[in-house]
Amino acid sequence: MKTLVIITGPTAIGKTKAAIETAKYFNTEIVSADSRQIYKELSVGTAVPSPADMESVRHHFIHTHSIHDSINASWYETEAIELLESLFLKYNTVVLTGGSMLYIDAVCKGIDIVPDIDPELRKNLKVQLEEKGLEHLRLQLKKLDQKYYQQVDLKNPARIVHALEVCLMTGKPYSSFRKAEPKKRSFNILKTALNCERAKLHTRINHRVDEMISNGLEEEALRMFPLRHLNPLNTVGYREFFEYFDGKISKVKAIELIKRNTRRYARKQLTWFRNDSEYTWFRPEEIKKLIKFIEITIQNQ
């Protein structure tokens, strides 16, 4: 039986190392579920696996696309499933690692299909949001999709805008596309995650950010500065430097904010993963125990 082993956890916990050792043990390859490491233009700020790491085990979806490509969770689902189908022709076990919660869910459960959104429409709604306010969009949504209107977070512009996009694009309510039925996969899924005490995690995060700074994050961010409007650059580590380049904050402040925002990101990840009872948790130094657990679980399937 084919098994997809998921190794996730908060940022900076040590997923890369655990995934590489696991993949080596099972003599297989790694599929990345990281919404930022996929971009070839980003390296320092996303802490991509090192060249040595990349050489020791074959990785997928690392530096394979450009920040100019339009990539999202649904696209990732399609691509990842296609890749996994082909990998499972060669391997019984494949490792999926990364911290992008929605991307992992896209592979495990799938995302309901909605039509592609015309970029002009998206832009238009963005302008409406800025000029006429959220309430204006909310009223439109109320008319077009009563059902979703009642369940959506009415204070969240991203949700309102997306629902409206779909309604206007298709002429059908957004809720009619939301099946929320997990898709069947042709492989088993084994979910594992790493975590440690919060104070330790914060120390790891702070160290990692300091490392990024000495590895040239500022220079990388400066190269990206002209492209700041692209969604992939709305990312911790870059946007704080953009503020610094704008003269809005000091460099010291920018670095402080990168640390804080990374901590908050880690917390958000933990909230998401904790909520999924299918995860079995390990400490970052328990890689051997993790591998043993995977081996035994696969045997018993």
Next chain:
RNA sequence: GGUGCCAUAGCUCAGUUGGUAGAGCAACGGACUGAAAAUCCGUGUGUCCCUGGUUCAAUUCCAGGUGGCACCA
């Protein structure tokens, strides 16, 4: 050694004419279906330094202690 000032949340500080307290930052919890490292919602977490005194009641007033800072020797 002497004198003065200070001691309240993780940090910086406010406050209580005596009725056990609140801001900013940090932190913490939650939502999440095509932007997800995105977007949004929520929450004070406290031996008010210690001991004794006055008082119905002390974080607040008084005394002593401890620690910190400043100045004088």
